[in-house]
Amino acid sequence: MELPVVVGVDGSEGSLRALDWAAAEAARSALPLRLVHASLWERYESAGSAADSERPSEQVLAENLVAEARDHAQRLHPELSVETSVEPEDPVAALVGASHTAALVVLGSRGRGRIAGMLLGSVSLSLANRSHCPVVVVPASKPDTPPTSGRVVVGIGSAPGPQAAAVFALEEAASRHGELVAVRSWRSPAHGSMAMSHPLLTGSATAAHHHEAEEHLEDVLETLDLAGSPEVTLHKSVVQGPAHQKLLEASAGADLLVVGSRRDSGRLGLHLGPVNHAMLHYAPCPVAVVPDTYLESRGA
Incomplete structure (x- = not known):
């Protein structure tokens, strides 16, 4: 059924x-x-x-x-x-x-x-x-920026392994024969007094954070069945800055923005978090909130 x-x-x-x-x-x-x-x-x-x-x-x-x-x-x-x-x-x-x-x-x-x-x-x-x-x-x-037909943006969270939001976003991009933009944001390392006095150390830390975010994005994307969706064009975006800000920027002109949420064991509901709240309030395109239980419902 x-x-x-x-x-x-x-x-x-x-x-x-x-x-x-x-x-x-x-x-x-x-x-x-x-x-x-x-x-x-x-x-x-x-x-x-x-x-x-x-x-x-x-x-x-x-x-x-x-x-x-x-x-x-x-x-x-x-x-x-x-x-x-x-x-x-x-x-x-x-x-x-x-x-x-x-x-x-x-x-x-x-x-x-x-x-x-x-x-x-x-x-x-x-x-x-x-x-x-x-x-x-x-x-x-209606959004200020006309949407690009078939463009689906997904925010990749910090959790390891398969992510329900990424799975759902790929399915949405495939149904549109469009493109999937996977966004992984990361924050700058703290700039303490030592970092301020040693710019080479600061640069090294920044590069390490960026590389770690790239590896995490690749790990999550490897769990997707990209081969089963050859019609989807994949774009990877690893960006420095607050997640809510970077997702809002990426969602301009998108068909759909996808974010994930996890079941809150202490409450009868999901844990949306500040990033999802910001997307629901301010995103210029439709926003999909995907519970982590979505993978279970699909037998994943």
Whole structure:
């Protein structure tokens, strides 16, 4: 059974951009598309609706919303298999539940929240922190730099061995017949008094850090099935500087930026970390947050 691409819809402009992205992803990957609209209307209207023969007005509005979204997706991609779901519960709970049986979950960075000026909505952040499958958050506005078709950027973390984010990024690049840009950043060594007085020592330390980052990137890439994706052009980028800054620079003009997250053993969720928070708030392109459990779900 093929797992669907799930997208949260609420009628907002950000939701429509997320729907367009999800529909294109499902069509490109030959996966079904599932539209989910979550609302607590049933909780608040159940008492009054019990005596009414007609359906609650909020239910009618919700059903019309997902029907319009379904028609929109099928106009863009007539071949798509689309199903809809109206869930009478909190949006985060509904989408986290859907993530158990989804290939990925897509939503806009902002929905119909009370604070329209927020860069990232609470639903997007909560879902990225709790989802059981990869989550793609689509920015509410178009990027300043037009995206290069098929360009996928992935941040390579410091963990050794296979990385879920790298595996997912390669799959995304392959489905686009595009390019994969693997970014490994490293920080400058501390410049103590000895380093300041001996520039040759400073230079040697810097070169060593750069070489170590290069080796780590190569080790991670060796775990990928690059031979199985000959259509993908691989670019390696080893850069000095803060990871969040370098990933933001690399993601300008990208189709997708991919970052990884690990399951937090002390909490019911993932450990996003400051770099992922920065990407979700400020990246100019869609951001995929891939849990480390993604490898387990694929039998890797």
